[in-house]
Amino acid sequence: MSALKPLADKVVIQPMEAEEKTSGGIYLPDSAKKKPQQGKVVAVGDGKILENGERAKLSVKTGDSVLYSKYGGNEVTIDGVDYTILEEDQIYAIINN
Amino acid sequence: MSALKPLADKVVIQPMEAEEKTSGGIYLPDSAKKKPQQGKVVAVGDGKILENGERAKLSVKTGDSVLYSKYGGNEVTIDGVDYTILEEDQIYAIINN
Amino acid sequence: MSALKPLADKVVIQPMEAEEKTSGGIYLPDSAKKKPQQGKVVAVGDGKILENGERAKLSVKTGDSVLYSKYGGNEVTIDGVDYTILEEDQIYAIINN
Amino acid sequence: MSALKPLADKVVIQPMEAEEKTSGGIYLPDSAKKKPQQGKVVAVGDGKILENGERAKLSVKTGDSVLYSKYGGNEVTIDGVDYTILEEDQIYAIINN
Amino acid sequence: MSALKPLADKVVIQPMEAEEKTSGGIYLPDSAKKKPQQGKVVAVGDGKILENGERAKLSVKTGDSVLYSKYGGNEVTIDGVDYTILEEDQIYAIINN
Amino acid sequence: MSALKPLADKVVIQPMEAEEKTSGGIYLPDSAKKKPQQGKVVAVGDGKILENGERAKLSVKTGDSVLYSKYGGNEVTIDGVDYTILEEDQIYAIINN
Amino acid sequence: MSALKPLADKVVIQPMEAEEKTSGGIYLPDSAKKKPQQGKVVAVGDGKILENGERAKLSVKTGDSVLYSKYGGNEVTIDGVDYTILEEDQIYAIINN
Numbered sequence: 001m002s003a004l005k006p007l008a009d010k011v012v013i014q015p016m017e018a019e020e021k022t023s024g025g026i027y028l029p030d031s032a033k034k035k036p037q038q039g040k041v042v043a044v045g046d047g048k049i050l051e052n053g054e055r056a057k058l059s060v061k062t063g064d065s066v067l068y069s070k071y072g073g074n075e076v077t078i079d080g081v082d083y084t085i086l087e088e089d090q091i092y093a094i095i096n097n
Numbered sequence: 098m099s100a101l102k103p104l105a106d107k108v109v110i111q112p113m114e115a116e117e118k119t120s121g122g123i124y125l126p127d128s129a130k131k132k133p134q135q136g137k138v139v140a141v142g143d144g145k146i147l148e149n150g151e152r153a154k155l156s157v158k159t160g161d162s163v164l165y166s167k168y169g170g171n172e173v174t175i176d177g178v179d180y181t182i183l184e185e186d187q188i189y190a191i192i193n194n
Numbered sequence: 195m196s197a198l199k200p201l202a203d204k205v206v207i208q209p210m211e212a213e214e215k216t217s218g219g220i221y222l223p224d225s226a227k228k229k230p231q232q233g234k235v236v237a238v239g240d241g242k243i244l245e246n247g248e249r250a251k252l253s254v255k256t257g258d259s260v261l262y263s264k265y266g267g268n269e270v271t272i273d274g275v276d277y278t279i280l281e282e283d284q285i286y287a288i289i290n291n
Numbered sequence: 292m293s294a295l296k297p298l299a300d301k302v303v304i305q306p307m308e309a310e311e312k313t314s315g316g317i318y319l320p321d322s323a324k325k326k327p328q329q330g331k332v333v334a335v336g337d338g339k340i341l342e343n344g345e346r347a348k349l350s351v352k353t354g355d356s357v358l359y360s361k362y363g364g365n366e367v368t369i370d371g372v373d374y375t376i377l378e379e380d381q382i383y384a385i386i387n388n
Numbered sequence: 389m390s391a392l393k394p395l396a397d398k399v400v401i402q403p404m405e406a407e408e409k410t411s412g413g414i415y416l417p418d419s420a421k422k423k424p425q426q427g428k429v430v431a432v433g434d435g436k437i438l439e440n441g442e443r444a445k446l447s448v449k450t451g452d453s454v455l456y457s458k459y460g461g462n463e464v465t466i467d468g469v470d471y472t473i474l475e476e477d478q479i480y481a482i483i484n485n
Numbered sequence: 486m487s488a489l490k491p492l493a494d495k496v497v498i499q500p501m502e503a504e505e506k507t508s509g510g511i512y513l514p515d516s517a518k519k520k521p522q523q524g525k526v527v528a529v530g531d532g533k534i535l536e537n538g539e540r541a542k543l544s545v546k547t548g549d550s551v552l553y554s555k556y557g558g559n560e561v562t563i564d565g566v567d568y569t570i571l572e573e574d575q576i577y578a579i580i581n582n
Numbered sequence: 583m584s585a586l587k588p589l590a591d592k593v594v595i596q597p598m599e600a601e602e603k604t605s606g607g608i609y610l611p612d613s614a615k616k617k618p619q620q621g622k623v624v625a626v627g628d629g630k631i632l633e634n635g636e637r638a639k640l641s642v643k644t645g646d647s648v649l650y651s652k653y654g655g656n657e658v659t660i661d662g663v664d665y666t667i668l669e670e671d672q673i674y675a676i677i678n679n
């Protein structure tokens with residue numbers, strides 16, 4: 001999915017299907033009001049520009065499995081695959097394998 | 098479209114027609130509530146001034162194909178062509194060819 | 195119109211009549227909800243003071259034709275001519291001739 | 292009016308009567324929703340403290356005629372004369388004579 | 389009133405009675421919606437900490453007569469005397485004698 | 486009460502009973518809408534991290550008697566004693582003995 | 583619980599059961615409107631990036647018992663265990679043993 005190069009602190013994520021989620025051992029409770037979404041990072045920006053002119057490099061990289069907020073992301077479909085574009089601050093954690 | 102020189106972090110974008118979008122392999126789902134818009138960058142500002150007095154150069158350049166928020170932009174028509182003027186932060190990603 | 199010296203990042207603009215706008219080749223669609231206004235810069239401030247004590251010089255100068263937000267400006271009439279006073283951030287772009 | 296020493300970026304202004312305004316050649320349209328007020332600066336603060344510890348000196352000085360927002364100011368009467376106290380950012384421009 | 393040591397940019401003020409106000413030559417119009425309050429500074433903080441780690445010393449000192457916003461202050465009674473505690477930014481001006 | 490170590494600019498306060506308050510010579514008027522609360526500091530954080538990476542040390546220390554906002558604090562009971570946890574900015578002043 | 587690596591200032595907490603809470607000697611009053619939650623830190627981020635490009639290291643570490651706001655956290659279940667992910671600023675204090 002090298003078709004998109006996110007800007008600044010933006011990240012392109014491929015949401016993982018509900019089936020994949022359970023196989024990975026991570027369950028999101030239905031009752032949770034603000035439960036996060038799970039997905040795979042497919043493209044990352046170069047980081048926001050700080051007041052000193054440098055960029056704040058992102059912590060996530062392509063290939064990372066992440067938990068992220070399901071609110072605020074923007075959806076796009078490329079070659080029939082759904083992606084979400086959001087800012088890195090909306091990602092809660094990287095899932096280690 | 099050298100008629101407009103955007104200020105600071107503002108960018109002039111020529112929205113792409115729905116026909117062009119499908120030919121490029123990128124589909125925006127109708128059901129998405131916050132789906133981005135696709136377009137071509139035709140003019141960019143010199144960047145916002147940081148607190149240290151330097152400018153934060155923009156990441157997009159004239160000719161780039163981009164996905165951007167369809168909210169918040171300002172419309173203008175020059176010689177019969179529609180353009181949108183927005184801040185670079187409202188651009189999600191550059192579409193690589 | 196040297197009667198007014200704007201403060202900081204404020205700019206005095208003389209709005210252009212609808213007749214002038216069409217002759218310049220720039221058309222603003224009636225249907226656009228947030229369409230910008232066109233005008234001529236007649237006076238500019240010295241720029242806001244940054245946290246390092248320096249001023250952020252303005253990008254527009256007297257005589258520039260600009261597109262700007264029609265919201266947020268303040269109207270004043272001098273010798274029978276209407277002007278709008280706004281902050282430079284409300285100006286979208288300089289119109290090159 | 293040396294009775295008041297404003298703090299930081301605050302400014303004491305003596306509003307000008309409607310009669311004085313028209314004689315000075317500046318007319319404020321009744322129809323304008325956000326039309327500014329005209330007045331004379333009678334006392335200024337030493338400027339706000341920046342993050343580097345220095346003060347951002349004010350651009351207006353005692354005696355300046357200014358256009359300012361009629362919202363947000365605070366009224367006080369000294370020896371029977373009405374004054375308005377506001378922050379310099381609420382002043383739009385200095386009126387040159 | 390050395391019983392209270394305000395923190396940061398906070399100031400303890402003893403409001404002046406309506407009788408004292410008129411004798412000092414300063415009248416606050418009843419019709420003013422946001423008219424300031426008059427009082428005497430009885431204790432001041434050491435100033436807020438700036439991003440460079442230094443403190444922004446206050447401009448008012450114990451004994452100063454000041455005009456201040458009557459909104460936002462916090463009331464306390466010590467030995468039967470009423471005081472108001474507020475942030476220095478809510479003080480408009482020092483009244484010179 | 487060494488059981489809690491507050492983070493950053495947070496402070497643990499033991500509210501003082503109404504009986505103790507009057508004996509200390511400080512009376513809080515019932516009619517005051519925003520009257521502060523009195524209490525004793527039992528634990529303090531190490532201060533917030535400034536943009537230069539240093540910590541802004543707190544001004545209050547364990548044992549200080551303070552006036553603080555009764556809004557915004559969080560209540561906790563340890564060994565049957567009630568405490569309030571709040572940020573130092575919600576403390577108005579130290580009460581000197 | 584090394585499965586999650588939080589980003590920036592985010593922290594993964596395992597909430598403690600009501601039974602465990604009383605045994606630890608800390609009681610949260612039912613009547614408190616904003617009473618904090620008790621839990622154990624199981625994973626921490628590397629800290630937010632400051633404007634000078636450095637990271638603000640977190641004060642909490644894996645294994646710490648903490649009091650935290652029960653609002654704003656995001657719930658996730660891993661291998662049948664419930665966790666909360668929040669920003670360190672939502673943690674009030676570390677509970678010393």
